[in-house]
Amino acid sequence: MNILGIETSCDETAASVVRDDEILTNVVSSSVPLHRAYGGVIPEVASRCHIEYINRVTKKALSKSDKDIRDINLIAVTDAPGLPGSLVAGVAFAKALSYALKIPCVNVNHVHAHLYANFLDKKKREDKFPFIGVVVSGGHTNVYLCKNFKDPEIIGRTKDDAIGEAFDKVAKILGIGYPGGPHIERYASKFKGKPIKFPRAFLDKDSYDFSLSGVKTAVLYYVKSKKLDRREISRVAWSFQEAVFDVLIERVLKACTNFNIRKVFLGGGVVSNMRLRSKLIGACSQVNCEIYYPPPALCVDNAAMIAGLGGRLYNK
Numbered sequence: 001m002n003i004l005g006i007e008t009s010c011d012e013t014a015a016s017v018v019r020d021d022e023i024l025t026n027v028v029s030s031s032v033p034l035h036r037a038y039g040g041v042i043p044e045v046a047s048r049c050h051i052e053y054i055n056r057v058t059k060k061a062l063s064k065s066d067k068d069i070r071d072i073n074l075i076a077v078t079d080a081p082g083l084p085g086s087l088v089a090g091v092a093f094a095k096a097l098s099y100a101l102k103i104p105c106v107n108v109n110h111v112h113a114h115l116y117a118n119f120l121d122k123k124k125r126e127d128k129f130p131f132i133g134v135v136v137s138g139g140h141t142n143v144y145l146c147k148n149f150k151d152p153e154i155i156g157r158t159k160d161d162a163i164g165e166a167f168d169k170v171a172k173i174l175g176i177g178y179p180g181g182p183h184i185e186r187y188a189s190k191f192k193g194k195p196i197k198f199p200r201a202f203l204d205k206d207s208y209d210f211s212l213s214g215v216k217t218a219v220l221y222y223v224k225s226k227k228l229d230r231r232e233i234s235r236v237a238w239s240f241q242e243a244v245f246d247v248l249i250e251r252v253l254k255a256c257t258n259f260n261i262r263k264v265f266l267g268g269g270v271v272s273n274m275r276l277r278s279k280l281i282g283a284c285s286q287v288n289c290e291i292y293y294p295p296p297a298l299c300v301d302n303a304a305m306i307a308g309l310g311g312r313l314y315n316k
Contacts, residue, residue, distance in 0.1 A: 001073040001314075004097070005307025006058070008050045008090030009082030009110045010139065011041045015054070015061035016303035017072070018311065021120055024065035026297065026304040029053045032179065039172045047085030054093050061303070072103065076310020079107035081139070106310040110301075111135050111142060112152055114267030116309040117294040117302075128263055128292075132255050136248065136276070137268030137301075138164030138179070143208050143255055146265070149312045156208025156251050163244055164270050166212045170219050170240055174233050184237045185273050187230075191238035196222060198243040208255050210247045215240060245276050249283050256289050266293040269300045 002024075007014040011031045017024040031049040035041050062069060077094035079087060091107075098105035115133040133144035133152055141163045143156035161169065164181055171180025176187060198218045201211040219240050226232055252264060264284055270276065271293050284291045298305060 001311060002067055002071050003074045003076055003307040003311045004058070004061070004072045005108075005303035005305075005310060006054070006075065006077040006090045006094045007110070007301055007303040007306045008054065008086045008093075009078045010086060010301060011035060011046045011049070012301040013050050013053045013057050014301060014303035014306075015058040016307050017061055017065035017067055018120070018304055018307035021308055021311070023120055023304045024067070025061045026302055027057050027061040027064065028300070028302055029057050036178050039178045040168060041083070043083045043085055046083055047089055050086055050089035054089060058093075069097075069101065072101065074103060074311065074314055075101075075105045076108050076307045076314075077105060078110045078113070078306055080109060082110055104314065106314045108306045108310045108313065110306070111137075111140050112149075113305040113309045114299075115144070115146065115152065115265050116149065116312070117267055117298040117305040118265050118292045120298060120304055120308050121294065128265075130259075130261055131263035131265050132252060132259070132261050133265045133267070134248070134252055135268045136163050136266070136270040138162060138168065138181075138270075140268065141210075141212075141248070141270075143251055145255070145259060145261075149309065150316060155255060156210070159209055159211045160213040161216060163212065163248065164268075166216050166244060167270070169216055170237075173220055173223055174228065174236060176233060176237075181270055181273065184241055185275065187234045187237035188241045188275065191231075191234040193235065195242060196235060196239035198222075198239050200243055200247050202247060202250060208251045210251055212244060212247075215243045241273075241275060245279050248276075249279055252280070253283055253287060253289075256284075256287060262287075262289045264289055264291045266291070267299065267305075272296045272299045
């Protein structure tokens, strides 16, 4: 099938054409520059941008794939979770196309699709169930027990901020720009020396949940007591990043051990962080776990992952 994917859960307007898990085209238009001055996404601005750009993004995706709209057999669209206004823009557009073309439309969970992005790689297309799925993004940090594509079971999550959200807030505290993730990573990569001992909130030993509000507050109080220069910003960025990743990795390895699973699949924009990848690869190798993650273009919000998972759900 030729599947048209539509993704509008947050601030990216995306359309993709996928055929049998092969990405024919994947087009993303981001409204991040409009939100940068505010240090976060403004929902009303995001939804208006989706309305303005969704038609041209879809036309571009079809054109680059050498497909006509009448060649599409199935539409897959993000219906949750996300910003309500943004989701409505995408779902209304997809349903209108579905009705006009008389073809089915499948609703797709955005967070589950982040894990499915791994299966759009030719080398990883075979099903590898069961596995521990980890989604790390701006709005979500969840740990899943995955036995099929339809119903991943959430076993752990952040009790407050998602990792990407915490990165944005700490970047704002440090005054280094939005979105925070790339800036934190860039400053952290330049640090050499003795790190700051920020707290790790592992919570209940019998839980896979974790908390990030404590370390974020610790950064705030530390910064208030110091005069920041580039070296000190790098030190804070490195120490904060390590504290956050240590907690996540401990939860993931605990899940692998308790469920006796030796495969970990990653998804979400923060998975582009090279330090997170290297720490997870090292930790998983010590307990004989295989680890999989998508290329950077499929870590961020995109419609190819929506189309791919939509096709699987429709076939089920």
